[in-house]
């Protein structure tokens with residue numbers, strides 16, 4: 001039974017973590033020497049359970065979505081094990097450095113990642129990196145092996161850049177006392193502990209991170225019968241016992257108005273989630289009495305589902321500071337494009353230019369600097385016919401001379417070459433967040449300029 005808090009420093013011989021893999025490997029049948037570490041998250045000799053594979057893949061997807069890295073980022077894979085997380089990240093054009101206390105694990109990682117592998121044998125509690133080195137850190141199923149979590153969090157914060165974030169995806173309440181953990185602690189000597197969401201959030205803030213958030217990890221996925229789903233679709237806002245619309249005997253006519261009631265309802269509903277240590281069973285009954293009707297029951301079930309998911313497996317993201325959206329990780333991409341100068345008619349094959357003024361009407365900083373993996377904004381042109389059907393997709397591009405803040409204007413010129421076929425065309429001008437999206441696809445209006453192309457005699 002594990003009763004210690006996340007902030008508590010436990011006595012533990014970390015050499016046991018180093019020896020665990022070796023012990024596991026040498027104790028296996030020589031024909032089945034754990035080659036699944038080379039195939040993770042997929043099956044291999046010694047592991048062919050699709051549920052385990054899917055759990056690993058889901059864990060990766062939830063954690064990395066929560067971290068929200070951009071291509072070109074430098075990400076630290078903490079407790080990388082056999083480095084499959086690093087391997088998958090590199091397929092997303094993300095640079096990784098894998099760190100693990102176990103050289104045996106890193107040897108497997110070296111083989112998986114090949115000659116370009118960047119690996120470091122090291123301890124979370126004293127990371128072998130300079131301060132401010134990384135854009136992000138991912139720690140999947142490793143923090144719960146560490147005796148001093150507060151120190152580890154400070155170390156991780158230290159090696160992140162100011163805009164850096166770290167994600168922790170860890171087993172939650174009940175992990176240390178589970179039969180599997182008990183067996184592994186006994187057979188391998190490794191440390192297993194519960195990572196409790198509320199405590200980890202507090203510890204992140206205590207370590208100096210400015211933001212900390214927890215995401216629900218819904219695995220296995222919740223299932224709903226057709227009746228339940230119909231009821232969920234039909235449900236409106238939960239009603240209150242004291243709501244005047246449901247006024248009945250005992251209703252206080254002086255009760256606050258619906259808006260205030262709603263606010264109060266939400267506060268009451270969230271209170272158990274915020275309470276240190278989470279929700280206690282004895283809180284359920286007053287809560288249920290406070291709520292009423294089918295809608296409220298559904299809302300309650302959803303809340304309990306999310307709460308249980310968070311308790312069983314917290315996915316916590318901590319940020320060194322508030323991060324604002326830029327074109328590497330855009331939020332709202334909107335541009336107002338005004339044509340300043342454009343020819344109405346050109347000869348076939350003639351070079352011409354269009355000059356525009358563009359205002360950043362979204363909330364995302366447009367980065368101008370070109371990178372091999374995109375994430376910078378350029379002025380783009382497509383060539384379409386008079387029915388707006390595509391003729392040339394990448395008709396032209398013009399890099400911006402500077403970054404553009406939301407609300408800011410910039411002038412740009414795009415050089416184009418008229419098609420060799422005479423006829424009526426339109427130039428569609430739009431901004432493009434390179435390798436991410438054309439602004440039109442995000443709901444931003446492009447500008448269409450008619451273009452007559454005449455035959456050269």
Ligand SMILES: C[S@@+](CC[C@H](N)C(=O)[O-])C[C@H]1O[C@@H](n2cnc3c(N)ncnc32)[C@H](O)[C@@H]1O
Nearest residue numbers: 017079080081100101102123124140141142145
């Ligand atoms: C359960 S494995 C997870 C591996 C990998 N993240 C994955 O998802 O496949 C935990 C890893 O954390 C490493 N580890 C344990 N304590 C550590 C410490 N103090 N510093 C660095 N790594 C540690 C172990 O050697 C092991 O490889």
